[in-house]
Amino acid sequence: xxxxxxxxxxxxxxxxxxxxxxxxxxxxxxxxxxxxxxxxxxxxxxxxxxxxxxxxxxxxxxxxxxxxxxxxxxxxxxxxxxxxxxxxxxxxxxxxxxxxxxxxxxxxxxxxx
Amino acid sequence: xxxxxxxxxxxxxxxxxxxxxxxxxxxxxxxxxxxxxxxxxxxxxxxxxxxxxxxxxxxxxxxxxxxxxxxxxxxxxxxxxxxxxxxxxxxxxxxxxxxxxxxxxxxxxxxxx
Numbered sequence: 001x002x003x004x005x006x007x008x009x010x011x012x013x014x015x016x017x018x019x020x021x022x023x024x025x026x027x028x029x030x031x032x033x034x035x036x037x038x039x040x041x042x043x044x045x046x047x048x049x050x051x052x053x054x055x056x057x058x059x060x061x062x063x064x065x066x067x068x069x070x071x072x073x074x075x076x077x078x079x080x081x082x083x084x085x086x087x088x089x090x091x092x093x094x095x096x097x098x099x100x101x102x103x104x105x106x107x108x109x110x111x112x113x
Numbered sequence: 114x115x116x117x118x119x120x121x122x123x124x125x126x127x128x129x130x131x132x133x134x135x136x137x138x139x140x141x142x143x144x145x146x147x148x149x150x151x152x153x154x155x156x157x158x159x160x161x162x163x164x165x166x167x168x169x170x171x172x173x174x175x176x177x178x179x180x181x182x183x184x185x186x187x188x189x190x191x192x193x194x195x196x197x198x199x200x201x202x203x204x205x206x207x208x209x210x211x212x213x214x215x216x217x218x219x220x221x222x223x224x225x226x
Contacts, residue, residue, distance in 0.1 A: 042200050042216030056213055098212040101147055101159040
């Protein structure tokens, strides 16, 4: 079975641009969460979606938005990119909302120049 | 004060050593706890859940003390392959809301031959 897949794996963007990151959860998993990990820190929660509804949002500005599709895949959008948005963006899926541990994808490494 | 705090590390130990990781959490509403490991430039992977009764998985033992809001991970007979960053994670299971994972900063372990 395929694990959590994220695309693209690497991305370089310029300040002020917009970016869309994609995530496909493990088949059958209904919950998708997004995390941002900057170098030297643990991942920080951005969003959680379950059954296509937003169930939680972390302490991130409105430039960050996300959605979940009927097939449970998800997109994370970031507008007006700042240098500080450079990070590894991780998607995690779980079977239920409060799953036993979450499985992470390998992430999208975003560099803003 | 950060919600989850870990030993800053890094730890450098010889093969065969016993290593202990310590973690404290500040949110008494946190209900589930995990240890994840993260290899360099890879995604976090669930190592084990942590229970008040303590739990063991081979060379790894995890312990939770709810009264002191303290979590530990013990690795016995460390191997070169144990070299990674160990992330302490708390989750507040907020009954119908979101179930975000709150990560510590991580502690880097290097096991030397």
